[in-house]
Amino acid sequence: MYIDFYGFREKPFNLTPDPRFIFLSKNHREAFAHLLYGIKSRAGFILLTGEVGSGKTTVIRSLLTQLDPDHYRTALIFNPYLSPTELIHNINREFAVQTDASVSLSLLDSLNSFLLQQNSEGRTVVLVIDEAQNLEAAVLEQIRLISNLETDRDKLIQIVLSGQPELTQILKKKEMRQLSQRITVRHHLQPMDFEDAVAYVNHRVKVAGRRDGVLFSKRALRHIYSYSRGLPRLINAACDRVLLAGYSKDAAKISSGIAGTGIKDMKEDSASSRKWPFILIPIFAILVVLVAAGIYFRGDDFIRQFIESRNVQKTEEKTKEDPVTRKDPVITGEELSRAMAAELGIFSETESARRAFNTVASFWNVPPISEDSDFNPFNGMELSTLAKDLRVYRFSGNLGGLLRIDYPAVLELNMPAIPGKRFLSLVGMEDEQLLIDPPFPGKRSLSFTELEKHWSGHSFLLWKDPLNLLTDLLPGSKGDRIKRLQDLLREAGVYSRPSTGVYDSHTVSAVKEFQSLKGIEQDGIVGGQTLMLLYRSIGRFEVPGLTGGRE
Secondary structure (H helix, E strand, O other), X not given: OOOOOOOOOOOOOOOOOOHHHOOOOHHHHHHHHHHHHHHHOOOOEEEEEEOOOOOHHXXXXXXXXXXXXXXXEEEEEOOOOOOHHHHHHHHHHHOOOOOOOOOHHHHHHHHHHHHHHHHHOOOEEEEEEOOHHHOXXXXXXXXXXXXXXXXXXXXXXXXXXXXXXXXXXXHOOHHHHHHHHHXXXXXXXXXXXXXXXXXXXXXXXXXXXXXXXXXXXXXXXXXXXXXXXXXXXXXXXXXXXXXXXXXXXOOOOEOHHHHHHHHHHHHHHXXXXXXXXXXXXXXXXXXXXXXXXXXXXXXXXXXXXHHHHHHHHHHHHHHHOOOOOOOOOOOOHHHHHHHHHHXXXXXXXXXXXXXXXXXXXXHHOOOOOOOOOOOOOXXXXXXXXXXXXXXXXXXXXXXXXXXXXXXXXXXXXEOOOOOOEEEEEEEEEEOOEEEEEEEEOOEEEEOHHHHHHHEEEEEEEEEOOOOOOOOOOOOOOEOHHHHHHHHHXXXXXXXXXXXXXXXXXHHHHHHHHHHHHHOOOOOOOOOHHHHHHHHHHOOOOOOEEOOOEEO
């Protein structure tokens, strides 16, 4: 729509979190500092609260990326609809604690052994529980018991509870006093002020690719700030609608009037959606009266004619329907969740992972893993690729970042109705829908929102490194691998110097330019993701994609 018109490479105001767009305001930095202080001082319990859309998840993800894996072990739980036993299962799973036990005590013992080991090796274990306002009292009590795992001097685990303001009210209840007393570091994330909101908007515009001047007038930004109250999620929604309004008017700059029009449209849409149920009530009542009257006066004849008319209508619809272009039926919300749980619940966690792996592996024309093989969902993919000339890239992030890599992927799902993890294959994109395998009854694709509701944020991507470049690609290194890397960068159009075999400043600059073009972190280091995108960008390598199938 407005992307090309305003000179963007991509939409600047998506609602899904993207690490490249992260902007930490004064309030976000203050919240970050509180969390970091609580963890480093081994406070034991840390509480972060904030309004819906205030950026709590942004702060948490920033924190987790800043904790050095050599000194910290971290886990994020963001599915709060768990029983106490399921919570321990999920925590152990996230920390890769191996246990065959099914009872809470044994699970807790296994976790305690893991924590003692990490403590003896000098590491701090951090557990973050998001959306904690939805936790039941029994689960909160289980979390308190976990916090009891300690030595004579130290807490063995640092627990961050993040949630909406009502979490504070829950902790004030009498039955929660033991847990509340243990929380020594608390912080409430405030909305951004106007100055930070302006910087936030300009930051996202710049990251999205626009370079030539200010896009929003100051009065337009005042409109947006007044509507959003400084909440990042509402700022994104307002800016997106305002840009659409500007595009529809061919306006090169966003004025106060255009901003007002876009925000007015948003408010009217919201009001209409709230009014519809009340409008339908009298209509439904009238229909009930008419149907009742028809039944009373015409009896069976009325019912027969009604059924016959519906059958005729269905027949006509079926005749008109083109089987080639027929779209999936509209299955959304809880109905979709139930369909997914029913389909994925047929198979165990291990079998679900094996099937998803085989689906993605088929894109690389490699033999599938047999049913009788010993396949572990969490390290089996790496082990299974060793003999297949493949590598596994473990992705952790948001859906936008995953789609930019454009490789078929195994998605890890959280299904509250099913114990353990389940896995789904992302195999393509079509008309802004994500094609999945296995399909669900009557539905072979999911929207971004539908998938994000159940996706854990973790994925496994298979790829090939035909030139064997992944190791020793660091600035300052030398050798034939560096020559091959420089050749690839030249083919990608970002390197024009001789292939010296030295990872010098020119090579670093070329790598950063390529990373910038692909919208990933510009660190000048060639890791798995950079290599995957390099191979994709060069035509002589056969790389399957989501948008183009097998290239």
